[in-house]
Amino acid sequence: MSSSSKSQPSAPVYKVPGLDPEEMDRVADQTFQRYSSSSVKRNGKGVAVVWFRNDLRVLDNEALYKAWVSSREVLAVYCVDPRLFGSTHYFGFPKTGALRAQFLIECLADLKKNLMKRGLNLLIQHGKPEEILPSLAKVFGAHTVYAQKETCSEELNVERLVRKGLQRVVLPSSSAQSSGPSSTNNPKLQLLWGTTMYHIDDLPFDTLSLPDVYTQFRKSIEAKCAVRGCIKLPASLGPPPSIGDWGCVPSLDQFGLQSPNVSKGMKFVGGESAALGRVNEYFWKKDLLRIYKHTRNGMLGPDYSTKFSPWLASGSLSPRFIDEEVKRYEKERQANDSTYWVLFELIWRDYFRFLSAKYGNSLFHLGGPRNVEHRWSQDKILFESWRDGRTGYPLIDANMKELSTTGFMSNRGRQIVCSFLVRDMGIDWRMGAEWFETCLLDYDPCSNYGNWTYGAGVGNDPREDRYFSIPKQARTYDPEGEYVVYWLPQLESLTKEERNFPGRAYMKQVVPLKFGNTSRHQNQDKALAARGTNFGGRQTKGQRR
Numbered sequence: 015m016s017s018s019s020k021s022q023p024s025a026p027v028y029k030v031p032g033l034d035p036e037e038m039d040r041v042a043d044q045t046f047q048r049y050s051s052s053s054v055k056r057n058g059k060g061v062a063v064v065w066f067r068n069d070l071r072v073l074d075n076e077a078l079y080k081a082w083v084s085s086r087e088v089l090a091v092y093c094v095d096p097r098l099f100g101s102t103h104y105f106g107f108p109k110t111g112a113l114r115a116q117f118l119i120e121c122l123a124d125l126k127k128n129l130m131k132r133g134l135n136l137l138i139q140h141g142k143p144e145e146i147l148p149s150l151a152k153v154f155g156a157h158t159v160y161a162q163k164e165t166c167s168e169e170l171n172v173e174r175l176v177r178k179g180l181q182r183v184v185l186p187s188s189s190a191q192s193s194g195p196s197s198t199n200n201p202k203l204q205l206l207w208g209t210t211m212y213h214i215d216d217l218p219f220d221t222l223s224l225p226d227v228y229t230q231f232r233k234s235i236e237a238k239c240a241v242r243g244c245i246k247l248p249a250s251l252g253p254p255p256s257i258g259d260w261g262c263v264p265s266l267d268q269f270g271l272q273s274p275n276v277s278k279g280m281k282f283v284g285g286e287s288a289a290l291g292r293v294n295e296y297f298w299k300k301d302l303l304r305i306y307k308h309t310r311n312g313m314l315g316p317d318y319s320t321k322f323s324p325w326l327a328s329g330s331l332s333p334r335f336i337d338e339e340v341k342r343y344e345k346e347r348q349a350n351d352s353t354y355w356v357l358f359e360l361i362w363r364d365y366f367r368f369l370s371a372k373y374g375n376s377l378f379h380l381g382g383p384r385n386v387e388h389r390w391s392q393d394k395i396l397f398e399s400w401r402d403g404r405t406g407y408p409l410i411d412a413n414m415k416e417l418s419t420t421g422f423m424s425n426r427g428r429q430i431v432c433s434f435l436v437r438d439m440g441i442d443w444r445m446g447a448e449w450f451e452t453c454l455l456d457y458d459p460c461s462n463y464g465n466w467t468y469g470a471g472v473g474n475d476p477r478e479d480r481y482f483s484i485p486k487q488a489r490t491y492d493p494e495g496e497y498v499v500y501w502l503p504q505l506e507s508l509t510k511e512e513r514n515f516p517g518r519a520y521m522k523q524v525v526p527l528k529f530g531n532t533s534r535h536q537n538q539d540k541a542l543a544a545r546g547t548n549f550g551g552r553q554t555k556g557q558r559r
């Protein structure tokens with residue numbers, strides 16, 4: 015049967031995880047139980063504040079653990095910081111799009127629920143942490159604010175301001191934790207490392223001497239470090255301090271955003287319960303971990319890769335928990351190249367996080383960590399054709415439509431659209447990175463800007479020079495054109511060869527005149543070289559991941 019005679023493809027919405035809410039809760043409760051311990055001793059006094067940031071979870075949360083053991087009462091707080099809903103730095107896109115805002119709302123609702131199951135609650139306040147936290151510390155006489163440490167400048171700035179604000183609070187002497195002649199009666203800010211699988215203190219080098227080649231980094235930590243075990247806590251952490259109004263989980267209209275309609279593709283459910291449900295579904299229920307290495311380059315549907323990233327980015331899922339689940343799977347089912355490969359990818363995530371500590375703000379600069387000089391275009395028409403999925407390349411257009419509809423795109427898709435924007439269109443890579451910042455559910459400054467600098471050839475490793483030939487990518491990763499047709503159903507009646515190179519009719523529909531050129535569809539590389547929109551043949555040498 016030729017592909018053109020296939021019946022009209024349906025475009026289902028895939029809920030991720032595909033479990034019903036009761037099943038998600040059951041999995042979460044069972045997991046919490048496994049990670050509960052009655053032998054953890056509490057020997058503290060007074061009140062400790064846990065300031066939740068990108069660590070929206072109960073399981074394996076060191077800030078929560080430290081607060082609990084160091085106090086008699088834990089006050090858990092989330093600050094809805096208006097700066098999160100401002101504009102991106104260079105190009106003024108919305109900093110948080112409606113899809114990620116919705117995901118965050120779901121994370122907060124679930125965190126509140128899970129804290130309440132453990133006898134606590136979540137105080138939700140609207141405003142800047144540097145204003146809210148000192149005033150709470152004062153009212154409750156809190157000796158310490160515990161929080162997860164971040165590494166990028168905006169977050170570091172907030173940490174600095176919170177610390178400064180706390181220094182201005184004077185507590186009655188009975189509330190102060192420290193003692194000795196130099197101690198003051200201010201509440202302290204204690205920041206704890208918690209985002210990565212490998213702990214920063216366990217690395218065999220300090221971050222400033224981090225290897226610039228990923229493989230060197232990976233081999234070194236695999237040989238010399240172990241992943242720490244997940245932290246255990248008692249089943250009951252209460253009672254919390256007495257508070258009249260705990261605040262409400264925000265709604266989208268409070269952020270001036272409209273409810274997104276995920277009419278196609280994947281609809282992710284936010285929160286720790288969904289995260290634990292997804293791990294259970296992907297590893298145990300569907301047994302997909304067994305084949306991950308061979309499916310991970312897919313683009314269509316929920317099962318080709320883990321889809322853990324949105325929960326990892328919001329901190330609703332601990333990478334150390336994933337590590338423990340992989341080890342458990344290897345013991346109970348099997349260990350193979352796929353079980354290892356999930357950890358291999360998580361080491362990439364760690365790597366980008368540690369790189370951000372090494373390179374600081376240069377990660378966000380045009381020349382990247384190596385300060386590479388290159389003339390980029392900021393052509394608005396070209397950029398918008400890419401952003402809106404109207405380039406005339408179905409593979410690019412389909413991926414960009416998936417991103418704006420769902421907030422997600424596969425790793426393969428991200429590499430392809432990044433290469434196309436920066437290498438074929440010659441557009442300033444920061445425009446692409448900022449658009450991803452707006453849209454991605456899993457937006458994380460380190461992974462996003464780290465990957466974009468690599469893709470643009472300005473990353474810390476000069477050997478990482480990635481060009482992706484769109485025809486080759488389409489033939490290899492979407493040979494039947496199924497992915498493209500899912501997002502561009504108007505191409506359904508075409509043969510599988512035509513679906514990725516559909517000719518003039520499709521071009522006319524979508525392509526802005528300036529970039530439109532049907533001949534490029536037949537031979538992209540040649541046509542691009544002739545138009546001078548590539549980087550002078552650099553593409554032929556690029557590494558392909």
Ligand SMILES: Cc1cc2nc3c(=O)[nH]c(=O)nc-3n(C[C@H](O)[C@H](O)[C@H](O)COP(=O)(O)OP(=O)(O)OC[C@H]3O[C@@H](n4cnc5c(N)ncnc54)[C@H](O)[C@@H]3O)c2cc1C
Nearest residue numbers: 319320321322323359360363425428456457458461462465
């Ligand atoms: C241009 C570009 C921008 C990106 N922006 C982000 C981002 O903002 N946030 C983000 O989490 N990932 C980002 N990635 C990395 C990667 O595409 C996603 O992590 C991955 O697609 C998420 O899907 P998954 O959870 O199913 O991944 P899987 O294939 O199942 O991998 C498991 C986990 O490993 C980690 N991982 C895998 N690949 C990478 C990678 N290249 N870099 C860092 N971590 C990785 C993720 O945490 C992921 O959840 C970006 C990649 C590119 C090329």
